[in-house]
Amino acid sequence: MKSTPWWKEAVIYQIYPRSFCDSNGDGDGDLAGITSRLEYVQKLGVDAIWLSPFYTTPNKDGGYDVANPRDVDPRFGNLEDAKLLINHAHELNLRVIADIVPNHFSDQHAWFQAALKADRGSPERNRFHFYDAKPDGTPPNNWISLFGGPSWTQVEDGQYYLHLFDSSQPDLNWENSEVNVDFETTLRFWLDLGVDGFRIDVAHGLVKEDIQENHPDPAGLSEALRLDVEMETSKRNALLESVPYFDRQGVHEIYRTWRRLFDSYGNRDVMAVAEAWVHPPINATLYVRPDELHQVFNFDLLTAPFDGAYLFDVINRSIQLNAMVNALPTWALSNHDSPRVASRIGDSESRALALFVFALPGSAYVFAGQELGLPDGELRDSDRVDPSFIRTNGAIKGRDGARVPLPWSGSHPPFGFTTGKPWLPMSQSWKSLTVESEMDNSKSTLAMYRSALELRALHLTGTGDISWLESPLHGSMRSDLLIFKRGSITVVMNLSIKAQEIELQGVPLIISSGELTNLDGTTLMPALSCMWCLN
Numbered sequence: 001m002k003s004t005p006w007w008k009e010a011v012i013y014q015i016y017p018r019s020f021c022d023s024n025g026d027g028d029g030d031l032a033g034i035t036s037r038l039e040y041v042q043k044l045g046v047d048a049i050w051l052s053p054f055y056t057t058p059n060k061d062g063g064y065d066v067a068n069p070r071d072v073d074p075r076f077g078n079l080e081d082a083k084l085l086i087n088h089a090h091e092l093n094l095r096v097i098a099d100i101v102p103n104h105f106s107d108q109h110a111w112f113q114a115a116l117k118a119d120r121g122s123p124e125r126n127r128f129h130f131y132d133a134k135p136d137g138t139p140p141n142n143w144i145s146l147f148g149g150p151s152w153t154q155v156e157d158g159q160y161y162l163h164l165f166d167s168s169q170p171d172l173n174w175e176n177s178e179v180n181v182d183f184e185t186t187l188r189f190w191l192d193l194g195v196d197g198f199r200i201d202v203a204h205g206l207v208k209e210d211i212q213e214n215h216p217d218p219a220g221l222s223e224a225l226r227l228d229v230e231m232e233t234s235k236r237n238a239l240l241e242s243v244p245y246f247d248r249q250g251v252h253e254i255y256r257t258w259r260r261l262f263d264s265y266g267n268r269d270v271m272a273v274a275e276a277w278v279h280p281p282i283n284a285t286l287y288v289r290p291d292e293l294h295q296v297f298n299f300d301l302l303t304a305p306f307d308g309a310y311l312f313d314v315i316n317r318s319i320q321l322n323a324m325v326n327a328l329p330t331w332a333l334s335n336h337d338s339p340r341v342a343s344r345i346g347d348s349e350s351r352a353l354a355l356f357v358f359a360l361p362g363s364a365y366v367f368a369g370q371e372l373g374l375p376d377g378e379l380r381d382s383d384r385v386d387p388s389f390i391r392t393n394g395a396i397k398g399r400d401g402a403r404v405p406l407p408w409s410g411s412h413p414p415f416g417f418t419t420g421k422p423w424l425p426m427s428q429s430w431k432s433l434t435v436e437s438e439m440d441n442s443k444s445t446l447a448m449y450r451s452a453l454e455l456r457a458l459h460l461t462g463t464g465d466i467s468w469l470e471s472p473l474h475g476s477m478r479s480d481l482l483i484f485k486r487g488s489i490t491v492v493m494n495l496s497i498k499a500q501e502i503e504l505q506g507v508p509l510i511i512s513s514g515e516l517t518n519l520d521g522t523t524l525m526p527a528l529s530c531m532w533c534l535n
């Protein structure tokens with residue numbers, strides 16, 4: 001049974017266009033490359049693709065620095081290529097989600113270029129956050145960019161502009177109604193071209209408060225925002241609740257107006273998913289109230305250790321919080337901003353966890369390459385281009401490792417990704433991880449993903465909630481085994497580094513991330529694995 005509307009329990013495949021497939025040998029993936037590989041994506045069994053930005057961009061932040069949101073960057077092709085991609089996806093029954101970047105433009109956008117030429121106090125400057133320097137010449141406040149360094153850059157006449165990210169990404173002023181008018185034009189532009197939904201970048205950041213006030217602990221705050229920095233939980237929580245530029249009430253009004261726009265497309269069932277890193281977790285649910293957006297990313301699993309008690313808690317919490325607003329959760333193990341799950345928690349662990357989350361209610365996001373079990377690429381510092389690497393003089397390695405191009409075929413780099421030189425180097429060790437080689441191997445991660453998604457569509461979507469059978473809080477209080485039932489399926493995950501004896505008692509096993517063995521009549525479930533059985 002398929003759930004309706006389409007997005008409710010969709011599996012959504014995230015494509016980072018620069019790294020997916022290059023059609024013209026310049027080393028950068030492009031739209032025609034994506035179109036040429038859509039059959040592969042369809043056969044994976046996903047319902048939709050989400051395309052990270054492919055708009056006109058100087059590419060200072062992987063395209064999240066948009067110079068014209070209503071055109072395609074020549075690196076990726078042109079509008080005709082975008083149309084072909086969307087149409088072909090639809091022919092294959094795949095929906096298309098575009099990325100919309102409303103917190104900032106590129107400094108190359110016509111608006112910002114006009115603002116630079118205009119006077120202080122002008123309507124052109126009012127579309128961004130331009131402020132005078134303090135009397136001593138320093139920036140209007142002490143905020144730190146999320147990519148490191150100050151969040152203010154000074155222009156020729158002495159004013160400063162705000163950029164929460166790179167200095168090439170000036171923040172837009174959402175108090176200025178021209179900004180929303182322009183974004184509504186952009187939303188309609190892509191909807192009219194055929195897209196089915198949007199992923200909203202930094203959805204929690206649009207509204208700023210107290211711009212001219214210093215934050216009491218900007219360095220602490222910027223560390224708290226970095227998930228790779230260890231910090232005592234209570235300290236981190238206190239800091240995360242104090243961010244003057246995130247999760248302000250005003251953002252919700254913007255999404256209510258967008259929701260009306262989406263709904264005006266009637267039976268197209270347009271959806272939007274928010275990238276909202278907010279705190280405390282209950283605040284995320286505000287973005288998916290019935291008159292706002294449809295989904296909000298749950299980032300818990302991007303950082304969760306492979307630990308039963310921990311996973312049990314974050315999974316339950318997400319299901320319960322979403323239920324309060326009648327929404328379903330989303331699950332993501334990897335994306336273009338975080339280390340790949342296979343590198344972060346390990347190979348067997350990442351396969352087990354993927355199988356586990358595919359059985360949960362809600363929507364699952366798969367970052368291209370995850371289905372191959374790809375690890376992060378091994379890069380030298382001289383290969384890195386991420387602005388967070390550049391702005392911190394290398395103190396933060398950045399996100400390039402997760403963005404190394406996909407290996408398609410053959411036995412040497414660039415593995416069919418390009419006929420030229422890939423924009424980031426690919427490792428010879430990926431030989432056994434190409435699509436071609438995994439396609440031929442019934443034990444590959446790719447084979448497991450394909451079967452899991454087929455079984456999910458067959459047995460799980462539309463079957464409602466889960467009930468835990470054994471968990472850290474129930475039954476034997478073991479945290480090395482998580483078991484739940486959903487619909488006609490029982491899901492078992494062995495988190496221990498030891499194989500465990502299990503009693504299958506005639507219940508048919510339908511998929512497993514590891515290989516079960518039979519020893520003297522008892523079945524052994526391998527260490528760090530997950531399986532689904534029919535009840």
Ligand code: GLC
Nearest residue numbers: 061064101165201202336337
């Ligand atoms: C989001 C994107 C990230 C980008 C940032 C600024 O977090 O996912 O890639 O750098 O926004 O646009």
Ligand code: CA
Nearest residue numbers: 022024028030
């Ligand atoms: Ca290309």
